[in-house]
Amino acid sequence: MTPVRRVAVVGTGVVGLGWTALFLARGLDVTATDPSPGAEQQLRAGVAALWPRLDAVAGASPDRLSFVPTAAAAAEHADFVQENGPEREDVKHRLFAELDEAARPEVVLASSSSGLLPTDLARGAPRHPERVLVGHPFNPPQVIPLVEVVPGERTSERAVSDALAFYTALGKRPIRLRAEIPGHIANRLQAALWQEAYSLVERGVASVADVDAAIAHGPGLRWAVLGPFANQHLSGGPGGLAHVLEHLGPPTERYWRDLGRVTLTPELTQTLVDGVHDELGDTDPAELAARRDAVLAELLDAKSRTDLP
Template identity: 60%
Template sequence: MNATTTPNPASGSTDGPVAVVGTGVIGASWAALFLAHGHDVVAYDPGAGAEAALRAAVQEAWPALSQLGLAEDASPARLRFASSAAEAVADARFVQESGPERIDLKQRLFAELDEATPAAGPIASSSSGLTPSQLQAMCGLHPERIIVGHPFHPVHLIPLVEVVPGRCTDERTVKQTTDLYTALGKKPILVRHEVPGHVTNRLQASLWREAYSLVERGVATVADIDTAISYGPGLRWALLGPLVNQHLSGGTGGMAHTLEHLGPPAQAWMDDLHDVHLTPALSALLVQGVEDELASIDQTAMVAQRDALLVDLLRRKAEQTTLP
């Protein structure tokens, strides 16, 4: 959640609930965020024990959401669990779908959502791997209201969400989706052309590719790679993006000076980046490297400390007035 403002008590709607279909890690986090902003939420997931797991996840997220600020009428009690996807979306003003990334499952699910959701309601998918046009092809009634709203884990804390229209998506759906996410404290970016992985996963993949290659070639260990980012550029990236940071590194000359003086060596570095293939041997090397790095770490405590620092960072960033 981007804590630039305290949630508006009126951010919820009397025009119908928000439906969350698929309540795994991502869907549950979405549900908690909607509830924190005063929405009624109707959820559905066919998994065994899904309702209990969802309610536990909401309770687990609630302290962090409370620190960031709740709507006056926010309550986990405004969550209802439906017995089917069709029931969950029957009166929904907005649907956030977060089901498994399986084409066969998505085809059945989106056909059901398309038929059961009120015609004016956008259907946003959390999908990181499917394009909105692929999802629209699964809908015979209202493909124009299908859009991708791709978040980042943990969804209730990380502000970024990628809004990706498809070939059929209308402007009304783009605006409704972007406006709702903004009201949730999210930081939406509009992906103007469909590409596999959208924008941010492609940026991550470019870093992973070279990280994997450096580990495979013995240039650095897994722990070295993580230290290099988390105690180096990652600290700056949490405050300003890589291109603005590059601009600042040019001093008074800004980006123009940086590109003039560091452009040629940067080009040479980019030309030397290696292609890599996730062979079984490399996968085993990466897994072992992470296990070695975390061997003496309590991972439950690590995640709790990460989330606490995220909350503190978001609150501190909200106090600033000149960060883009």
């Protein structure tokens, strides 16, 4: 793999901002682009706001950020491309066509798409579809280590290995999917939880605040340390997961049959929105996100000093 010294960030919304801040903090040069009015000013202000909370390496600086008017100009001299455009296939195809023409043939074109399939995205890059893949971060990218690397039907092994190596060098925790599936892994798991959470509120079983408390002060604490399978294994004592599945498998299956199926009607949507407002009151979302990220940083620091998987 050619050493990555300059990254193109295409699309500088919330996810693009997080990627930009992380790349800069790791001492890389970043060439960014976004067609939205005022995008450059917003990006630079966002990086400046995040910078004090980033673990920057020696030589890292926000001054290593440049902003250009087009995706082609961003990709022209890049060693890696991270695309963060809108979740619309037609928009992605236009972007990837431009990136495919401008970037050197060996440069990976990674999309932050949270649900689109890389095989579909690669149709926008007919010259070199073998270097197109999904590199989906978990928000906020400058804090959360997870990156889901998803190859498409025509993605080369070299592109996959280059992407895994690049994200690992950033300090991320990349995982490779063995098959394409809408929503990848983490978002599908979240969707399953949200389905039942919304159903519990709709059925009047619990308030929005109660559901949040049940996760944040219950299983969410364990999930932040180990995943669902490992935690379930530990809950089985000496018998481990086999014991859990033998004794708690049947009641769990009964829970599955009783899980709610919901439709986001206008009424349910308003109930959920009102519930969040009741829970958080006048709390400033930006301030709450900063406090959350500070706790996450402490947690990640603590985990880094252990040999947890």
